[in-house]
Every structure is written in C-alpha cells, then in structure tokens.
Amino acid sequence: MDSRVIAKLQLLPPPGGLRRFAVANLINTVGSGLYITGGTLFFTRTVGLSVEQTAFGLTVGTGVGLALMMVFGRLADRFGPKLVYVSLLVVQAMMMAVFTQVRSFSWFLVVATISGIADRGISGTVGSLIHAMSDGGNRITARAQLRTATNVGLGLGTLIAGAALLVDTPQAYTFVVAGNAVLFAAAASMLAGVHVAHHRVSRAAAVGAVRAPGPLRDTRYLAVTAANGLLALHASVLSFALPLWVADHTGAPKWSIAMVMIVNTVIVVLLQVRVSQRASAVPQAARMARLTGIALAAACLTLAATESLGPVLCIAVLLLWTVIYTAGELWQTSAEFCFGFELASDDAQGAYQSVFALGPGVMRALAPTLLATLVLGNGTRGWIVLAGFFVVSGFLASTAALAANRNRPAFRRPAATTPSTLPADRSVASS
Template identity: 35%
Template sequence: MLTGPARKLVTAQLVTNIGNGAFATCSALYFTQVLGFSPAALGLGLAAAGVAGVLAGVPAGHLADRYGARRVAVLLVALTGVAAAGYLVLGSYPAFVAVACAWALFDRGGYAARQALMATVLSGPDLVQARARLRVVTNIGMAIGAGIGALALAADTPQAYRIVLGLDALTFLGCAVLLRRLPAAPPTAAAERQPGEPRLAVLRDRPYATITVLTMVMSLHVPVLDVILPLWIVLHTDAPKPLTAALVVLNTVTVVLLQVRVTTGIDTVATAVRATRTSALFLAGMCLFFAASDGRSAAVATVLLVAAAGLHVYGEMVQSSAAWVFAYELAPPDRQGQYQGFFNSGTAVSQMVAPAALTLLLIEGGRPGWLVLAAAFLAAGWATGPATARAHQYERSTP
C-alpha cells in the first residue's frame, strides 16, 4: 500500500484523469456541434496545440529544477485548469486556437514538473510502486471520466457538454491543491551555472536522446488498439465490429489488475533493458498475429486478434515499466525536470505522429506493414542495451 507523498501523487493523477476522460469523450462534439467548428478546423487547431505541448516540456522542467518542482507543478497545473475553463467562454476560432495552445503548454509543462516532483519526494520502493500505480489510476480515472462523458452524450445538450468541460477544469484545480500538500521540493539546479555549462544540458546529451528515440519506437504500440484495431477489423477481416470494444476493455482491466505486479523487479537499468527486450518479443508477436488475421473468417480472425491483444497488453505493461526506469535513472539527479520534460516530449511527438504513420503503414500496407513494425520493435528493443551503456559512460564523463 502507498502512503504519504506517494498516495497524494497517485490521488492527484486519478483526479485529473477523471476530468481528462470526460473531456476526451465529449470535447469533439462540443467544439463541432456547439461551437460550430468544422472537423478540419478542429484538427488544425489541435495540431497547433500539439506542437505547443511538445515545446513546453524541457523549459518547464528546467523551471522545476531551478525554482522547485512542487512550486512549478502547482502553478502549471492550476493554469491548466484556468485554460480548460477558457473553453467555456470561447467566442471565435482564433480564441479556440489560443486557448488550446495555452492548455497544451501548461498541461505538458505541468506534467514534466510533476515527473520531477515525483523523483524529488519519492525514492526506492515508493517510487517504483508509485510509477505502477499511476498507470493503473490513469486507466481507472479515464474509465470513470468516460462514464461521466457518456451521460453528457446521452443528454446531448450544450449545457451537458459545458458541465463536463467545467468538471475537467475543476479536476486540474483539485490536482493543484493535492500537489500543494506534498513536502516542499527545493530547487535541485544550482542558481549559478559553472563557466561553459549549458543552460539546458539535456539538449547536449546524445545518449539520453538515443534512449528517448528508442522509447518512441517502442511506444508505437499505443495507437494499435484505439486507432488501428477498428480499422483493421472493418477493412481486413470479417471479425465482428464490437470486438474492438471488448479488446479495449480487456486491455484496461488487465492493466488495472496486473500493472503493479508486472512492474515488480523492473527497478534498475539492467532489469529495464531485459524487460524492453521481452516487450519487443511480445509486441513483435502481436504484429504477427495481426498479420495472420488478414482476410480471415470471423471466427479465425477473432481468435487471432484476441491472442494479439493479449500479447499487446503484456508487452505494453513491461515496456512502460522499463521506460520509467530509463527516464529517471539515466537523468542527473539535479536535472530531473528538464530531462523528464525532454523524455516526455518524445512521447508527445510519438502520440502526434504515430496514428497517421501507422494507419498508412498497417491499414494501407497490410501484412508487410505488420512485419515492418515487428522488425522495428525488435531492433529498438535490442538497441537499448548498447544505448544505456553509452548513457552510463556519458554520465560518468560529465562533470
């Protein structure tokens, strides 16, 4: 059981993900049907916000190192809530783009600061357990939020959608209150830089950048269930369409029940390297089962896709656990903020690019596309060993 700071961090994550789940369920309809934006305009505005979010991580993390992770995290999370409330008073499309970009800046920056805060106030077993619990409560919170959003969808009124968006804003403010109750996190970066020392050291750390890129490749599994699976079922198999929902539920329940257990023992760089290679094997196996389901009958395709989903969820849990270790253990203790910001900016880039890239590779490419993805998982998984060794050498050689 988690106690003290770890419990507060996990509770804060749960609160925000309830709001995020509700927002994700209703926001597209609010922006298009209530505010009247076209789908193309909405997509363009969200793309601009995505770019803003990617650029926010490293500077926000640096501020967390410089001025204290708790102070910066509380401020940015509260500002995210204010920006979310801005969606309720929009009067024009340019205002929407401005609010969306502000929201992304504060949200991604706040996430980087929270990651630094976790490394500051937790250590050892508490940090390992908190990492696993955060992923569990992310799924639980998103599910609860989606249920709340479903009620708004059933009502299908502007007021119902506005209530959901207001709830989302309040959850960020509630998260800020919870973070404020954590122990103070003093600045970790020196107030004055040494001669020749770069302000943002992470931008010169090529081994850490390599680990970040390899993690991006391993994270290509993320859009498989929610983006690729429904398209694959409809266009490449005779499996029933409701199978998509069943496999998403299977994934969510499995993560909730097993993520903490799977994470146990993945707490050093060496064990994380082994876990990444295990994940690569499972994810490559997932690709082979997906490829085998191409053109199959309903019964055969269903069996193959259920097997693929089982391989996917285990590979996903192991990969995420290993990624947490790389992100923290390969970062200098006094630069956790900017390093976590950089690492999570890589994740944000993957989330922006992967859906479109995988749709082209897998839905248009079919079986050969799955084989290419399997090879990418295996190559990235086995490259983590040499990459982490270079990262250790870089760390030892850096004053």
C-alpha cells in the first residue's frame, strides 16, 4: 500500500515511539497468526499429544493467566509498563522455543502454563503501555491503530501457516512454532529501543491513591468491565461459531468461510481508526455500545436465515452478514477502547487496564462451550436468543458506562508525579 494512502487512512501512528510499537505489534501478531493456525497441529502431530491433552493444557494456561492479570498490571504501575511488557514478550519467545523440544504431556503442561500466564499478562498491560506512550488526545486512536496492525499481522501469519498445512509434516509444524519464537524476540528487541518516561507517584499522591477506590473496589468500573465482556462474545461468534455453522448447517461451500474472514479483516483494517475517532468521549462510546448490541443482534438474525438457503443465495447473505457483523465489531471495539482508558484512574492505569481486559478474557474462555450449547445445539432458535443477548448487553454496557462517567470525578485525581531516572524519547508523549 502506498505511503500516502497509509497516511490518509491513519493506519499507523506518526513517526516516533508509537509507530515503532505498532510495527513491533505487527511483527508479534504475524507470529500469533502462525501459532493460532498451526500450533494445535504441532502439539498433536509433532509432539504426539491427544486433542484432549492439548485442550486441557492450553485451558489451564489461560485460566492461570487470567487469575494473574492484575498482578502484572500492578507491576506495570510500579516498574513501568514497558519493562513488564517487553519482559513478557521475552518469556513468550523462550516458551515457544522450549515448545519445539517438548515431547511429553507433563512438560507441555508446564510450558503451556507459563506461556498462558505471559500471554494474558501481555494483554493486560498493553493498554497501560499505550497510555504511557501517548497523550490524552490520541491514545484511543493509537489503540485502534494497534488493532489495525494486529489484524494485518494475523492475516499474514495465517497465510504463511497455510503453507505449513499444505506440506503437513512434523518439520513444517515445528517451523510454525519456532517462527513464532523468533518473531516474539524481534518484537521485544524493537520495543527495547523505545524509551518511555515512567513517572513515579509522589508520597502525597500515593496516600491519595490508597484512599481512592482501586479497580476491584470500583464497582462502577467493574460493571462496565462485565458488560463489555458480554459484548465481546462477538469475537468468538466469528472465530468459533461461524465456521462450524457454515460447514454443518448451511449449503454454502466451505471456502466461503475464508471469504468472510478476508472481507471482515479488510473492513476492519480500513475503518477501525476512523470509527474509533468518533468514540473519543464516554457519552459517544456509550451510544456506540447501544448500536453494537443492535448490529450484532441483526447479524445473528441474518445468520439464522442461512440454514434454509441454497448455495448461491447463502453466499450473498453471508456477505451481508459480514458487513453487519463488522459494523458491530468496529463499534464495540471503539467503545471498549474509550471505556478502558477514560473510566480508569490515571494513578493506576496498569491495574485498571488489566482488570478491564479480564472481561473479554473470561468471555473468550467461556465462549466455545456457551456458543456450542446455545447456538450450534439449537439452530435458528439459538441465534434468536443470542440476538436478544446482544441487545441487552449493549444496553447494559451503555448504562454502566454513563453511570461510571458521572461518578468519575470522585476517583480520578491527577497524580503529582516525579519522573524516574528512565530517559524519555522526545518523540513519545508520556502520560
């Protein structure tokens, strides 16, 4: 893509620390695309584990990681988000390298647990790092640009991993996991060279922070976190329910699944930043959350209609579904970016961001069972029930966010800060 087009669409932040972060994230997510596509086959066909053993190990890792997310958020507040984030990237690089040598379930379980902890820690601290590298006016846009890079990276990684699937040998699958290790290390190396000013809280501000409610005592913030987590179920509708529904319940050819994924990715890459700029304040984001529920409900009803259609008409309806669903996805993620930043205490971004990430994280863990039971097991009726679920969730997210915003002056107190000895990159605006 021409650089002038990239600049016009604002797909990348301006030159400086945030752009390096976006490029590092792109590199990292190419590895994620490799791993998501070929990792399970590596464990079953190269390591020799059963599907059940693989699922159990990965589930344990995710569960332990979710339980420890706030620990990493506190560490980010104490030592700086960059140090914690880069350290977790290094741990992931090491674990991916170790995976290539694992040949037993017991060692797989150990490595998968450490990897799961690092993975959830990365998700829990990325918001804090963006906050530290940007100012109040561009952090929501920066988060959207990071998500754009994520989608591009995942797409590239998936395409590369497709070659490994075609070769279908143990060596090819080992290459997928080893490649992920190399890309984690490359991303860590790139971020290590970006200096981020970490401001230590003064003694007076520390006393005020203790008196102010933390994220686990901030009931309004927890309500927004929970409601946003409910809306985040849509991600698993795309990645889990849709492929199984199209393959088992419709007359559409299986290649139409890839078509949907490609169209969705292109729309997100082109429009995520623009849509997020319309959610720069909580009232605007709350309105987007309500629209999200309506759009996702319409998408559910549209998908329900595909069960009785012929192949050609079904493909056309799937394309319509993709547009409707992606609109809901763009609105939900944009509202999520605003809620996560604007409703959090500036004195404890690491802790608040890690707690906020728990909503989508827990839903990701529960979603396969929930969707398999509710939707795939009940057909059209299941999609109708899910449509109602999304409408209610959008209303709850909007209402909770507006309530938290009204209460915000009571807990958001600007901190008196003392800069640490860490040098600041002049191109990076510190928080």
